Amino acid sequence: MTSDTSIRCVVWFGEPTSVERTCLAQAGWHTRVADASAQGGGVGIRRGDTVVALADLRKADANALSEMAKLMADHPRLPWLALLSADTVVQAPEVERVLRASIDFFTAPIDLQRLIETLGTLAGNEPVPAAYSDVPGITGTSPAMMAVVASLRKYAPVDLPVLITGETGTGKEIAARALHKLSARRDHPFAAINCGALPANLVQSELFGHERGSFTGANARRIGHFEAAAGGTVFLDEVGDLPPDAQISLLRLLQEGTLERVGSTQSIKLDVRVLAATHVDLEKAVAQGRFREDLYYRLNVLRLRMPALRERADDVLQLAQIFLDAFRKQHDCHARTFSALARKALRDFAWPGNVRELLNRVQRAAVVAESAQISIADLDLQDVVVARTGPSSLGLTRTSAERDAVVACLRETRFNISECARRLKVSRVTIYRLCKKHQLVLEDMH
Numbered sequence: 001m002t003s004d005t006s007i008r009c010v011v012w013f014g015e016p017t018s019v020e021r022t023c024l025a026q027a028g029w030h031t032r033v034a035d036a037s038a039q040g041g042g043v044g045i046r047r048g049d050t051v052v053a054l055a056d057l058r059k060a061d062a063n064a065l066s067e068m069a070k071l072m073a074d075h076p077r078l079p080w081l082a083l084l085s086a087d088t089v090v091q092a093p094e095v096e097r098v099l100r101a102s103i104d105f106f107t108a109p110i111d112l113q114r115l116i117e118t119l120g121t122l123a124g125n126e127p128v129p130a131a132y133s134d135v136p137g138i139t140g141t142s143p144a145m146m147a148v149v150a151s152l153r154k155y156a157p158v159d160l161p162v163l164i165t166g167e168t169g170t171g172k173e174i175a176a177r178a179l180h181k182l183s184a185r186r187d188h189p190f191a192a193i194n195c196g197a198l199p200a201n202l203v204q205s206e207l208f209g210h211e212r213g214s215f216t217g218a219n220a221r222r223i224g225h226f227e228a229a230a231g232g233t234v235f236l237d238e239v240g241d242l243p244p245d246a247q248i249s250l251l252r253l254l255q256e257g258t259l260e261r262v263g264s265t266q267s268i269k270l271d272v273r274v275l276a277a278t279h280v281d282l283e284k285a286v287a288q289g290r291f292r293e294d295l296y297y298r299l300n301v302l303r304l305r306m307p308a309l310r311e312r313a314d315d316v317l318q319l320a321q322i323f324l325d326a327f328r329k330q331h332d333c334h335a336r337t338f339s340a341l342a343r344k345a346l347r348d349f350a351w352p353g354n355v356r357e358l359l360n361r362v363q364r365a366a367v368v369a370e371s372a373q374i375s376i377a378d379l380d381l382q383d384v385v386v387a388r389t390g391p392s393s394l395g396l397t398r399t400s401a402e403r404d405a406v407v408a409c410l411r412e413t414r415f416n417i418s419e420c421a422r423r424l425k426v427s428r429v430t431i432y433r434l435c436k437k438h439q440l441v442l443e444d445m446h
């Protein structure tokens with residue numbers, strides 16, 4: 001059977017409204033209403049078709065529930081989604097089974113947009129536009145990343161300092177390199193210096209150089225990183241860690257374009273562009289007197305904020321595929337793509353370590369994967385009780401004590417709802433309510 005004749009089909013256990021049918025049809029999905037009086041809902045599944053079962057629990061009767069259970073038993077790999085009404089009663093074991101098997105559930109009023117998106121993810125063919133921006137080293141086409149790219153283009157030709165902020169692993173150094181490569185300084189040196197890693201007593205000499213005999217051990221004149229980068233760009237990473245005397249020297253360089261080597265009073269004229277990055281709150285360091293206010297204003301003329309990966313969920317799959325493709329070029333591995341569930345987990349995970357963490361997880365998964373599709377287990381994301389993250393929501397980072405407790409207990413009980421309910425001394429219905437309240441989606445792990 002060729003892909004031309006394969007179809008995308010939703011087997012609907014229940015009664016779709018005409019609006020629901022129309023919406024699905026517009027998104028390219030056939031709706032087949034399951035026949036609750038027939039074996040397995042009267043559903044025959046053709047090889048090559050994309051089939052998703054939909055448990056409409058808004059009005060499901062016992063008959064429909066038992067047919068759902070049969071279909072589940074016959075086709076254990078079939079993905080399920082569930083629709084709930086606000087007062088769906090979850091006491092029946094069949095309902096519980098359906099909910100446990102469901103990858104995602106939707107509560108009335110059903111968000112059809114989200115339903116169609118989820119179906120697209122399950123079909124594994126949501127549109128993946130070209131991922132590369134036209135800025136070297138920067139990947140991503142999400143609105144957040146496009147805004148970064150626009151700023152990079154605007155800031156690159158200007159010789160002013162840029163303060164780059166953002167969480168760890170968001171690509172601050174990549175952005176600094178891109179600014180350099182897009183500027184007229186591109187053929188001159190680019191020096192990246194981690195201010196936090198320099199020994200405190202040597203910072204001045206490392207950055208600005210020293211004259212022979214200027215301190216014990218200074219046996220010869222040495223030029224510093226700034227002079228070595230003459231005509232180019234110096235990127236000061238973790239600029240908040242600069243000690244006070246180096247802050248003064250840097251301020252002078254920015255204001256007057258001159259520096260003095262340690263042990264010399266001679267001013268040396270120098271043309272370098274300074275870029276700085278911080279993942280600490282520099283405003284706070286200023287308020288606490290740890291960072292000079294005048295230097296802060298000099299560095300902060302132009303500001304670039306690198307978005308966290310969870311703010312650009314649209315980029316995650318593209319980046320993951322690019323990292324996998326790059327890995328495959330260098331190593332033998334079975335993995336070629338990501339399973340539908342893995343794609344969902346990649347999108348929904350909160351990525352505290354941002355792009356660096358994504359890169360690490362994908363590489364690790366590529367090593368351990370034994371089939372062509374990377375699974376959530378390969379990514380070590382199988383424990384993720386996935387929170388639905390909209391573009392502006394913060395996903396797993398937005399927690400509450402109650403939510404944490406439910407998540408922890410679900411994990412401990414390996415998602416056994418009854419056991420979890422027993423341990424938390426509440427009913428199973430309450431567990432489902434809590435899941436709904438905290439937007440937790442029970443992943444079926446296998």
Ligand SMILES: Nc1ncnc2c1ncn2[C@@H]1O[C@H](COP(=O)(O)OP(=O)(O)OP(=O)(O)O)[C@@H](O)[C@H]1O
Pocket residue numbers: 137138139140166167168169170171172173174175279355356359
């Ligand atoms: N947009 C991107 N496209 C491709 N790779 C990226 C992108 N952003 C980051 N990376 C990769 O992610 C990793 C981390 O990036 P980078 O070192 O620039 O982050 P950082 O913000 O400087 O992190 P830290 O605060 O921990 O120093 C690097 O391997 C980098 O190549």
Ligand SMILES: [Mg+2]
Pocket residue numbers: 172173237
């Ligand atoms: Mg860095």
